[in-house]
Amino acid sequence: IAGITQAPTSQILAAGRRMTLRCTQDMRHNAMYWYRQDLGLGLRLIHYSNTAGTTGKGEVPDGYSVSRANTDDFPLTLASAVPSQTSVYFCASSAGVNPDTQYFGPGTRLTVL
């Protein structure tokens, strides 16, 4: 089934630990994105990648890093988790600039204690 998968579905993490959220898409989309969603703040872009091998910073990149070694995978790493990173994380992808519709994965609920 075509689409975006994310793992894990949810995670409880101790502060200071390193964590990688995984995202894989099988639609051969060029662009991929990571958002966090917090109550009252909506969806905020963390990092994005226009194409394999390139990445860029979004609105709230601090404390997060990404890599894009190939078209399908776009992992998000928290090097040293802090409680303020407790959120729901969504990965998304789009074919490119035009068409530019973004499709979202199911999300990862992360709690940092």
Add this chain to the structure above:
Amino acid sequence: QKEVEQNSGPLSVPEGAIASLNCTYSDRGSQSFFWYRQYSGKSPELIMSIYSNGDKEDGRFTAQLNKASQYVSLLIRDSQPSDSATYLCAVKKDSSYKLIFGSGTRLLVRP
């Protein structure tokens, strides 16, 4: 001022009524506009995209765009309880991959 603003709601309408959801944006360079629906605990799913001034209809949904006034709206005709969700407005500049989201309007359709 937020780049994309929506009333958080909840907007409560009776079943069968028209629900009107509004969104304003601050950047006149914005070219692409989207409405996403998000059920509680689920991911956003695209309902409509609109790129030109005027109305765009798809089934019970109509998106309206007015670039001069910098607003975009979503009308849902014959509202159903299953339409109860949070509706997110998103805006993109033509030269950028980035979507800017509003914080969403929660819609409740009363049976």
